[in-house]
Amino acid sequence: xxxxxxxxxxxxxxxxxxxxxxxxxxxTLVFLYAPIVVLVIFSFNDSRRGGNVIWRGFTTDxxxxxxxxxxxxxxxxxxxxxxxxxxxxSVVLGALTAVMLWRFRFPFKAxxxxxxxxxxxxxxxxxxxxxMVFFARSGISVPPDWGYxxxxxxxxxxxxxxxxxxxAMVVRxxxxxxxxxxxxxxxxxxxxxxxxxxxxxxxxxxxxxVAGGLLxxxxxxxxxxxxxxxxxxxxxxxxxxxxxxxRFSVTPEVNAASTVLILITLVLTALxxxxxxxxxxxxxx
Amino acid sequence: xxxxxxxxxxxxxxxxxxxxKRFGGSVTAxxxxxxxxxxxxxxxxxxxxxxxxTTLLRxxxxxxxxxxxxxxxxxxxxxxxxxxxxxxxxxxxxxxVFPHMTVAKNVAYGLKVTGVPQSEIAGRVEEALELxxxxxxxxRKPDQLSGGQRQRVALARALVKRPKVLLLDEPxxxxxxxxxEAMQLELVRLQESVGITFIIVTHDQSEALSMANRIAxxxxxxxxxxxxxxxxxxxxxxxxxxDFIGKVNLFEARVASRxxxxxxxxxQGLGEVRLPQGMGAAEAGRADLALAVRPxxxxxxxxxxxxxxxxxEGQVQQVAYYxxxxxxxxxxxxxxxxxxxxxNEGRSTQPMVTVGERVWCSWAPExxxxxxx
Numbered sequence: 001x002x003x004x005x006x007x008x009x010x011x012x013x014x015x016x017x018x019x020x021x022x023x024x025x026x027x028t029l030v031f032l033y034a035p036i037v038v039l040v041i042f043s044f045n046d047s048r049r050g051g052n053v054i055w056r057g058f059t060t061d062x063x064x065x066x067x068x069x070x071x072x073x074x075x076x077x078x079x080x081x082x083x084x085x086x087x088x089x090s091v092v093l094g095a096l097t098a099v100m101l102w103r104f105r106f107p108f109k110a111x112x113x114x115x116x117x118x119x120x121x122x123x124x125x126x127x128x129x130x131x132m133v134f135f136a137r138s139g140i141s142v143p144p145d146w147g148y149x150x151x152x153x154x155x156x157x158x159x160x161x162x163x164x165x166x167x168a169m170v171v172r173x174x175x176x177x178x179x180x181x182x183x184x185x186x187x188x189x190x191x192x193x194x195x196x197x198x199x200x201x202x203x204x205x206x207x208x209x210v211a212g213g214l215l216x217x218x219x220x221x222x223x224x225x226x227x228x229x230x231x232x233x234x235x236x237x238x239x240x241x242x243x244x245x246x247r248f249s250v251t252p253e254v255n256a257a258s259t260v261l262i263l264i265t266l267v268l269t270a271l272x273x274x275x276x277x278x279x280x281x282x283x284x285x
Numbered sequence: 286x287x288x289x290x291x292x293x294x295x296x297x298x299x300x301x302x303x304x305x306k307r308f309g310g311s312v313t314a315x316x317x318x319x320x321x322x323x324x325x326x327x328x329x330x331x332x333x334x335x336x337x338x339t340t341l342l343r344x345x346x347x348x349x350x351x352x353x354x355x356x357x358x359x360x361x362x363x364x365x366x367x368x369x370x371x372x373x374x375x376x377x378x379x380x381x382v383f384p385h386m387t388v389a390k391n392v393a394y395g396l397k398v399t400g401v402p403q404s405e406i407a408g409r410v411e412e413a414l415e416l417x418x419x420x421x422x423x424x425r426k427p428d429q430l431s432g433g434q435r436q437r438v439a440l441a442r443a444l445v446k447r448p449k450v451l452l453l454d455e456p457x458x459x460x461x462x463x464x465x466e467a468m469q470l471e472l473v474r475l476q477e478s479v480g481i482t483f484i485i486v487t488h489d490q491s492e493a494l495s496m497a498n499r500i501a502x503x504x505x506x507x508x509x510x511x512x513x514x515x516x517x518x519x520x521x522x523x524x525x526x527x528d529f530i531g532k533v534n535l536f537e538a539r540v541a542s543r544x545x546x547x548x549x550x551x552x553q554g555l556g557e558v559r560l561p562q563g564m565g566a567a568e569a570g571r572a573d574l575a576l577a578v579r580p581x582x583x584x585x586x587x588x589x590x591x592x593x594x595x596x597x598e599g600q601v602q603q604v605a606y607y608x609x610x611x612x613x614x615x616x617x618x619x620x621x622x623x624x625x626x627x628x629n630e631g632r633s634t635q636p637m638v639t640v641g642e643r644v645w646c647s648w649a650p651e652x653x654x655x656x657x658x
Binding site for chain 2: 179182184185186188189200203
């Protein structure tokens, strides 16, 4: 039976039927996504010269051009390498930190917990300067003449430093609702501490590890400020490269490269959400 | 061996030797408990919440270590043996079925981690699942099972290890009433068929009475009485046990006189009561005596009962109808409320007594309990 929705009085929880809320929702969407949509559209713009603001027809030339731009591709490869290593190390380090904070009691635990969370709240610019000074003065620094991928060491270390606290936070939250009887029951069945960790605790943490890993990956991939202070002339990452290209002119090539990046991020996020939903279905009791 | 507590001769499978557990130096959860449990027993630790029964069970399993005293399993001191090395298994209150593993993998887990050969595992898992009537459920995930089925998985997972002792922590508390009753019978059947010693922790007296061979009633960290179910009910050692197991009418009493071998008590609300020959010889010296009668041992009559029965006249205050039984609440001369339980044998829908009526309440002298402490 078809019924005109507006005939019935609006219920207290039917927010979707209130005009001003619909309007607010619409405006929010526009502000969030209009710039991205414009970016994607103008990556197909057939503009000959700089000043990529007027639509001149559809082309995919700039994708080809972007893929043929060697320095852009090198920056892209650098970014992916850094993000990959940073994700791996951050997940391991973050998970271990979370387990330690959840499992053990030790002196100055509260202080340690605060210190771990510090990189999340410190302004990035401060982190960047601090990292630069640290690498310059401490001597703990990868020599600039080392080849790929070792020359990315400084940036990778800096990225791990600000990524792993996010992983620790996410995993810690997941551990909070772990049923300790699962652990005891595994031990009761004959499992050693290591077997309990491998067979019971890690499967429980997995959604947190996936979410934390994804967070670390995207944080690392699009970081500009900290990277800017720790990169050298031979170790340019994608965001830094885009910045230098934009300083000359905003060409559709930049748009095309950015669109590819957005696509990668979207696919990864969708994958992570799908993985987490599957886990949730499994762990529901 | 001594047979003070009605246990069988031979080496006990579990010996708890003056075990004390204190938490944080001040809270004493278990206070100098000594118990011996024989092979093949169905043993219950019964008590209200906070009495230390779960702490005692966790010490047997190895998740807590005693502050004082020792626990021996099969004559071996367990003080420095970690939980994963003990020849016992436990069914947890939340069942703790691993949510990311199938039923078969759950049951196989304990065998896998202890290095039982692959070839042997499949057969033993199948056998264990059959034992708990879950044959054919091996490929399911725990979230596809009901609460009762998950508990069976937990049982199979523990039994597949062929432990010397199976510990069960409040195993029936999460099930609904009908299922709980079925599981009580099921657990007894299971225990008889596998012949493993079961130790169950429960706060539900009917659970303990119906399943266990022997029950330790605990209160504030100590064992108040250790006896068979019938013995606990008919011969409670003290007021706490009498009150905790079943219902009981208590009357404060003191010794009035002795009359060639039988004790005459002055009972509040009843007057002088002469006990049968020999009863209360041990308790006579105590100051805080109480006379107790179970509600179902009382009989209601309109006429004065025969003189060999003990009794009093009271007024009916309330009648509660339960179907198979009714409870009649009387007040005696002193104003105490006394409960009388009556079997509803006939099909009469009329109450046998009416509120406000004066009736005689009586019991056989040998049904009297004399409690000190």
